[in-house]
Amino acid sequence: MRPAICWFRRDLRLSDNPALSAAAHQGRPVIAVYIHSPEEAGPWAEGAASRWWLHHSLQALGAALQAQGISLQIHRGPALNALQTLIRETDAEAVHWNRLYDPAIIERDRAIKAQLQADGIEVSSHNAALLREPWTVKTGTGGPYRAFTPFWRAAQRESTPAQPLPIPPLTGPALNSPLHVDDLALLPTIRWDTDFPAYWQPGEAGAQARLHAFVEQPVHRYDTDRDFPAINGTSGLSAHLHFGEISPRQIWHAAPAHESDDVKTFLAEIGWREFAHHVLFHHPSFPDEPLNPRFADFPWADDPDHQLLKAWQRGNTGIPLVDAGMRELWHTGWMHNRVRMVVGSFLVKNLRLPWQQGEAWFWDTLVDADLASNSLGWQWVAGSGADAAPYFRIFNPIRQSERFDAEGAYIARWIPELSRLPAKHRHAPFEAPADVLAKAGVTLGVHYPWPIVDLKASRQAALAAFAKIKKSPA
Ligand SMILES: Cc1cc2nc3c(=O)[nH]c(=O)nc-3n(C[C@H](O)[C@H](O)[C@H](O)COP(=O)(O)OP(=O)(O)OC[C@H]3O[C@@H](n4cnc5c(N)ncnc54)[C@H](O)[C@@H]3O)c2cc1C
Incomplete structure (x- = not known):
């Protein structure tokens, strides 16, 4: 039997993998391939934290396939060229993959399918996601x-x-992969990822x-x-x-x-x-443009040299729940959903910076950065998306902190310099009496910043800005 290629993309598992099961149907030999072609994702190629995950996930996939008796071939794109080369070299008669839904990938896959079919190859895409x-x-x-x-x-x-599919029995030709995972240079050169392995085990297991x-x-x-x-x-x-x-x-x-x-x-x-x-x-423009067109003219604040944005990114805004979230993100590549909503609301409404700037930072730093969910989350926060928070819903990060982190345990974990403050003062150290701060060894502006924005005044400014766009034609 001529072999079939299973083109792995973001379906890095063996069980319940329809493309793999279809490729292996009736004992057909399978060639498993991953093609690295970030340029084909347009502006939304994987960010740094996602590349860290991908590196380890590909290693895990390679080991899992090896345990089933076949090797993972790693190629560099363009994907069409890599597939055509592999087809030529192995005399494969079919290519299977599982569908992705990022607009640039949909377009690329359509073109690849058409070309391979024109080349006389059987091509099938499946739903695995x-x-x-x-x-x-x-x-x-x-x-x-x-x-x-x-x-x-x-x-x-x-x-x-439907019930998930089992891992199919796999056989395949002995092949040497042209590249190894390390050759893709997915890991950062400055090793900010040292904490990640304590939190995550990428891969199916x-x-x-x-x-x-x-x-x-x-x-x-x-x-x-x-x-x-x-x-x-x-x-x-x-x-x-x-x-x-x-x-x-x-x-x-x-x-x-x-x-x-x-x-x-x-x-x-x-x-x-x-x-x-x-x-x-x-709505393929959803990652870049507000779904509600009124928001295209939103009067964003000036942020010379990105000072406000940088303070937010680094967890130095002086608002503890926001800073704890941003530091959790930096150290672990993940942030709790409630805190994502709070830091998002703070960026878009209190700092009045474009939601796309928050989206881009999350894209680079989240291990779960996902074009669909990230766009939805940010447009939800901004009030411009599908089923979004109404524009006048502006989270008060201090009240959120008191309500959802009453003991200040989350704040203490990510901002240890505030951990000696009594719990009730961790939410807003700038409101704590001087002697309480002194006793806890906290000097504001030295150990922990003063708030970079006045929460009340910025809330009013955001509401005024929203009132303006409300009047503009939809
Ligand atoms: C501004 C913002 C940006 C976000 N960016 C992303 C992103 O890039 N990638 C991402 O996967 N999620 C994103 N989310 C959604 C959500 O925060 C995460 O999915 C969730 O925190 C992941 O943790 P979990 O796996 O423990 O979730 P659980 O609570 O265990 O939920 C189970 C699964 O459901 C899905 N899910 C949960 N909440 C949402 C949601 N609101 N929207 C879409 N899917 C959801 C996730 O796949 C999650 O793994 C974002 C939310 C906001 C507010």
């Missing part, structure tokens, strides 16, 4: 959804997601371990615990999902007792991921 393909969930009039609740209701109305730990216990308290950043109350599966080390179907079927409120809420978050892909698919 979503419970529902973006074009299959439609409103009553046949259009896309712009609100989550009806979208998710409609998405669930169809049949239950790491994803399964996290899923099983989560469905054992935390999922049963998800509804309450998920909002508290000091608690490990969420699954931590986002990067595994982004790189396709686990499928939403596997999560769906591993989740116990679907009728419990905790599990329903958790699965609805998987639903938000589906919604994000739905919105991106139907």
Whole structure:
């Protein structure tokens, strides 16, 4: 039998991998390939934290394939050239891959499919990343959804997601890979990633371990615990999902007792991921432009030399919950969802900096950076997106801190210089009495910054700015 190529992209797993199963159908020899072609993702090639993850995930995939008896071929793009070369060298008759939904990738894949088919190769793409393909969930009039609740209701109305596929038996020719993972130079040269391995185990085994730990216990308290950043109350599966080390179907079927409120809420978050892909698919400019065109003229603040942006990026704004979140992001490549909303609101509303600047920073620093979910998150925060927070909802980061980190444990973890302050003063050290600060060894402006913006005045300025665009024609 002539072999089939399984082109791995962001589906870095062996189980429940429809492209791999299709390639291996009826014992056909399989050639597994990964092609590094960041330029084909347009402006949205992987950021630095994602490249760290990808490096380790490719190593894990290579080892897992080796254990099944085949090797992972690593090539450099352009993807079409790499596939054509591999087809020529191996006499492969078919190419299978799992679909991605980033606009630039959709276009590239269409062109590759057309060319390979013209070359006489059998080409099939499959769905491995979503419970529902973006074009299959439609409103009553046949259009896309712009609100989550009806979208998710409609998405669930169809049949239950199919059972995940097992790892297929694999055979393949003995091949030497032209490149090794190290040749892709995905790891940073300045090693800011030293803390990451303590938090993450990229790869399918790491994803399964996290899923099983989560469905054992935390999922049963998800509804309450998920909002508290000091608690490990969420699954931590986002990067595994982004790189396709686990499928939403596997999560769906591993989740116990679907009728419990905790599990329903958790699965609805998987639903938000589906919604994000739905919105991106139907609005390809979503990562760059506000979905609500009124926001195109939003009067952003001046930020000479990016001083405000830099203070935000470095976790030096003087607002502890914001700074704790930004430092968690820097050290771990991840940030708790509630804190993402708070730091986002602070950037866009209190500092009045464009949401695209926050989106770009997250893109570079998050291990779970995902074009669909990141765009949705930022446009939600800005009030310009699908089912977004209303523009007048401006989080007060001090109240959020008092409510969701009452003991100040999260702040103490990420801003140790504030850990000697009594919990109630950690939320707003600039309001603490001088003797309390002195006793805790905190001098504002020396050990920890004064706030870079007045929360009340900046809130008023944001509301005034929003009132202006509200009057502009939609
Ligand atoms: C400004 C902003 C930017 C964001 N950027 C990203 C991003 O780049 N990548 C990303 O995966 N998520 C992003 N999110 C959504 C969310 O914060 C993360 O998915 C979540 O914190 C990941 O942690 P978890 O895996 O423990 O989530 P859990 O609470 O365990 O949720 C399970 C899964 O559901 C999905 N999910 C949960 N919340 C959302 C959401 N609001 N939107 C879309 N999917 C969701 C994720 O895949 C997650 O792994 C962003 C949110 C905001 C407010």
